[in-house]
Amino acid sequence: MMAGLQGIAVESTAQLLAGAWLTVQLTALAMLAGTTLAFPLALMRTSRHGWLRAPAYGYVFFFRGTPLLVQIFLVYYGLAQFETVRDSLLWPVLGEAYWCAIIAFSLNTAAYTAEIIRGGMLAVPRGERDAAQALGFSHWQEIRLIVLPRAVRQALPAYGNEVILMLKGSALASTITLLDLTGVARTLIARTYLAVEFFALAGLIYLLLTLLIVRGVRALERRWARPGQAIETVPGTRHGDLLA
Amino acid sequence: MNEPPALLLGFGAQLAAGTLVTAGLAGASLAGGLLLGIAGAAARMSHRRLLRTAARAYTTAVRGVPELLVVLIVYFGASAAIGRVAALFGVTGFFELNPFLAGVAALSLTFGAYAAEVLRGAFLAVPPGQTEAAYSLGLTPARAFCHVLLPQVWRTALPGLGNLFLVLLKDTSLVSVVGLDELMRKSALAVSYTQQPFPFYVAAAFIYLGMTAVSMAGIQVLERRAARGMEWSG
Secondary structure (H helix, E strand, C coil): CHHHHHHHHHHHHHHHHHHHHHHHHHHHHHHHHHHHHHHHHHHHHCCCCHHHHHHHHHHHHHHHHCCHHHHHHHHHHHHHHCHHHHHCCCHHHHCCHHHHHHHHHHHHHHHHHHHHHHHHHHCCCHHHHHHHHHCCCCHHHHHHHHHHHHHHHHHHHHHHHHHHHHHHHHHHHHHHCCCCHHHHHHHHHHHHCCHHHHHHHHHHHHHHHHHHHHHHHHHHHHHHCCCCCCCCCCCCCHHHHCCC | CCCCCCHHHHCHHHHHHHHHHHHHHHHHHHHHHHHHHHHHHHHHCCCCHHHHHHHHHHHHHHHCCCHHHHHHHHHHHHHHHHHHHHHHCCCCCCCCCCHHHHHHHHHHHHHHHHHHHHHHHHHHHCCHHHHHHHHHCCCCHHHHHHHHHHHHHHHHHHHHHHHHHHHHHHHHHHHHHHCCCCHHHHHHHHHHHHCCHHHHHHHHHHHHHHHHHHHHHHHHHHHHHHCCCCHHHC
């Protein structure tokens, strides 16, 4: 009896860790693709041309205004409805729950990250842009060499928050059959009926991952901080917005 | 060839009913979450160390765990707890918590954890001179709190709370996982009947979008009201 219980404990811990690894993968890939997409979106959102601003605004409004669950169902179930999709070259990708989750998560986080970058861009002091123009920088040079580097540093704490939100959002992968951390916990519970125990264990692992992200972002911020630029630790601002 | 479809193939009324449940769930969770948020903020600023530690543990734990997991923990955890209590009285069997109540509890817990931080920040943002001035004018502590402190806290906290409500509105969809017949589950049921996922999930998306737009307009009205007389200060 004891040996059996221990065996179950060891086996289920191994399964939960495998689930956690999938969770980390989904989060990391979605952040990578989403952030890549976020830069052009943020530039479009801040463009001087209305025909560039409008589609970016619509994109951000749609993905921030609808639940991630709807988005993941639209990609996974919705697209499969069309024969053209099922017959297309993309089907090996769009037929896989794994890639559908990553696509939905990437599109979602791109909208939020674009707004974070935009916020950082708007926070760049006017004088620095004027100075760039006075030095004869072209518009693109000004954006690339002055505005974006400043914006990225400015946006880092908010970006850390977005990574945490994506980590938590990745739990929705379990709704399309993926065995991420939440998915593994759910299958273990279906088998053992130990609902509270396994969900609490999964929650603890999420909490650890969250704390790791907080640590990582803080370390990055300290590295990128300019000499003479104080790192604020006032609650409710900057760091306070990460887990206090 | 196709007949002109009735509104959403006849599932329009179903989606409308789901939308009402979603709105009710969001409203009830907002009320519960605000209460928890106020209690959490008060505890975080308390003189008692124990209260501060407990509040900190609550906000850290809930904000570090997926909302979906919170919903599942509350639903299955509470069901198991009810079962164990019932077993003490000799009643056995599987007990199920009402999914609506479980959803309200889970979403209130989540909203409260974030709201506690927003409210605490707003309290700290009111200069101490405001309360001192109120006292020196002879206001009682209760009056100073209600008439001087609270309106300023409300004004500062409103944008943050508004954002949290928009998040809450979307998180209601997670309660579909434990079987509540809200918008998302009604859509999924329609999909299983019609085998047409795309139109129904698009319809659900646009209904959520509409609710978000209405909420944003409401928040803006509240913000403008809260900022009465403050326009000059930018």
